[in-house]
Amino acid sequence: xxxxxxxxxxxxxxxxxxxxxxxxxxxxxxxxxxxxxxxxxxxxxxxxxxxxxxxxxxxxxxxxxxxxxxxxxxxxxxxxxxxxxxxxxxxxxxxxxxxxxxxxxxxxxxxxxxxxxxxxxxxxxxxxxxxxxxxxxxxxxxxxxxxxxxxxxxxxxxxxxxxxxxxxxxxxxxxxxxxxxxxxxxxxxxxxxxxxxxxxxxxxxxxxxxxxxxxxxxxxxxxxxxxxxxxxxxxxxxxxxxxxxxxxxxxxxxxxxxxxxxxxxxxxxxxxxxxxxxxxxxxxxxxxxxxxxxxxxxxxxxxxxxxxxxxxxxxxxxxxxxxxxxxxxxxxxxxxxxxxxxxxxxxxxxxxxxxxxxxxxxxxxxxxxxxxxxxxxxxxxxxxxxxxxxxxxxxxxxxxxxxxxxxxxxxxxxxxxxxxxxxxxxxxxxxxxxxxxxxxxxxxxxxxxxxxxxxxxxxxxxx
Numbered sequence: 001x002x003x004x005x006x007x008x009x010x011x012x013x014x015x016x017x018x019x020x021x022x023x024x025x026x027x028x029x030x031x032x033x034x035x036x037x038x039x040x041x042x043x044x045x046x047x048x049x050x051x052x053x054x055x056x057x058x059x060x061x062x063x064x065x066x067x068x069x070x071x072x073x074x075x076x077x078x079x080x081x082x083x084x085x086x087x088x089x090x091x092x093x094x095x096x097x098x099x100x101x102x103x104x105x106x107x108x109x110x111x112x113x114x115x116x117x118x119x120x121x122x123x124x125x126x127x128x129x130x131x132x133x134x135x136x137x138x139x140x141x142x143x144x145x146x147x148x149x150x151x152x153x154x155x156x157x158x159x160x161x162x163x164x165x166x167x168x169x170x171x172x173x174x175x176x177x178x179x180x181x182x183x184x185x186x187x188x189x190x191x192x193x194x195x196x197x198x199x200x201x202x203x204x205x206x207x208x209x210x211x212x213x214x215x216x217x218x219x220x221x222x223x224x225x226x227x228x229x230x231x232x233x234x235x236x237x238x239x240x241x242x243x244x245x246x247x248x249x250x251x252x253x254x255x256x257x258x259x260x261x262x263x264x265x266x267x268x269x270x271x272x273x274x275x276x277x278x279x280x281x282x283x284x285x286x287x288x289x290x291x292x293x294x295x296x297x298x299x300x301x302x303x304x305x306x307x308x309x310x311x312x313x314x315x316x317x318x319x320x321x322x323x324x325x326x327x328x329x330x331x332x333x334x335x336x337x338x339x340x341x342x343x344x345x346x347x348x349x350x351x352x353x354x355x356x357x358x359x360x361x362x363x364x365x366x367x368x369x370x371x372x373x374x375x376x377x378x379x380x381x382x383x384x385x386x387x388x389x390x391x392x393x394x395x396x397x398x399x400x401x402x403x404x405x406x407x408x409x410x411x412x413x414x415x416x417x418x419x420x421x422x423x424x425x426x427x428x429x430x431x432x433x434x435x436x437x438x439x440x441x442x443x444x445x446x447x448x449x450x451x452x453x454x455x456x457x458x459x460x461x462x463x
Contacts, residue, residue, distance in 0.1 A: 086148025107153030258309035339369030
């Protein structure tokens with residue numbers, strides 16, 4: 001039996017006692033008082049009625065608990081802890097255990113299962129996966145561990161001890177899960193683990209699990225930062241508008257035609273923060289619009305008296321925000337010298353359904369002289385949809401295709417599609433002559449990489 005099942009029974013039993021004991025006490029008090037004061041005059045029916053009253057009271061109480069009481073500590077579908085109860089349970093575990101590990105187990109294709117096989121089969125997969133996890137770990141003599149369903153196909157497990165104690169078990173579990181099926185439904189399961197050496201804060205630990213699941217490799221310097229310290233460093237850097245802009249030249253026909261800007265935040269104590277660590281924090285704290293506006297202001301100030309075209313990555317959600325757009329419009333109208341020299345690089349994993357409104361926003365920007373580039377074409381599905389539906393100036397292919405030269409035909413196809421739509425193309429991470437020659441041969445417009453120019457750090461001052 002899983003710990004959630006045992007805890008649910010314990011919870012319901014305690015609830016029954018809390019609800020039932022006062023009623024039982026009143027009934028017993030009533031019967032006792034009647035027997036003591038009126039024993040000689042009592043009719044036989046009194047005893048029968050007392051027994052019926054007691055029986056119906058018991059039945060009524062348990063009926064309320066098991067059929068009408070909505071607050072439960074286990075999830076209806078997966079039969080594991082609810083998220084709220086799991087978080088409370090794990091908070092206590094972290095307080096009482098110096099070394100503690102959390103494991104994220106994710107059903108990667110649950111959405112596809114729900115669409116293809118129906119929601120009922122999706123629910124069945126959740127229950128079967130939870131049951132399989134419990135049985136597998138019990139076979140490894142790991143018992144009485146909390147497990148909860150926190151969202152979608154995601155389960156969190158808590159285990160006493162540091163993660164090194166469970167790494168081998170998790171690796172074996174991952175191998176066994178490769179062939180996992182539920183009634184011929186293929187189930188794709190992935191795992192990640194962290195422990196209190198990373199943080200003692202439950203929220204930070206769970207967020208870190210999802211970062212690991214997404215294969216985010218943090219910069220070594222940032223890995224040494226406590227998550228709380230990282231949050232404070234990001235807030236400090238944005239508050240003081242303190243960051244470094246690295247640039248790299250981009251070439252067309254062997255001539256440098258523009259530069260891309262890369263942002264590194266810098267905290268007051270000198271720590272340099274890289275995008276793979278600070279972007280998650282900025283999104284979580286709701287600072288994305290403030291961050292984007294800060295970068296645009298600095299870039300305009302830096303490049304308005306120079307001749308280069310410069311490209312910066314901007315969040316599409318910021319651009320679609322009316323308040324942000326008004327401030328951006330004011331900046332552009334007050335700095336006409338950068339007209340047709342600033343490129344916004346856009347990328348997002350989810351398709352924005354109000355595409356006409358999005359197109360209107362981009363058209364307004366283009367009318368004011370901002371060029372629009374869609375990033376990661378071929379890497380995320382939205383890039384193809386945006387190439388189809390949005391009016392843009394440039395598309396940049398996903399860096400995967402530069403690293404895997406065997407995909408030349410695919411890159412050639414992407415390049416052909418973009419050019420047919422009148423959009424220029426861009427390939428980065430070119431590091432050798434063979435890839436450079438291939439890119440030029442198929443007519444990619446903009447080329448970028450260490451083969452042409454190194455990354456330069458030339459803008460360090462605050463605004």
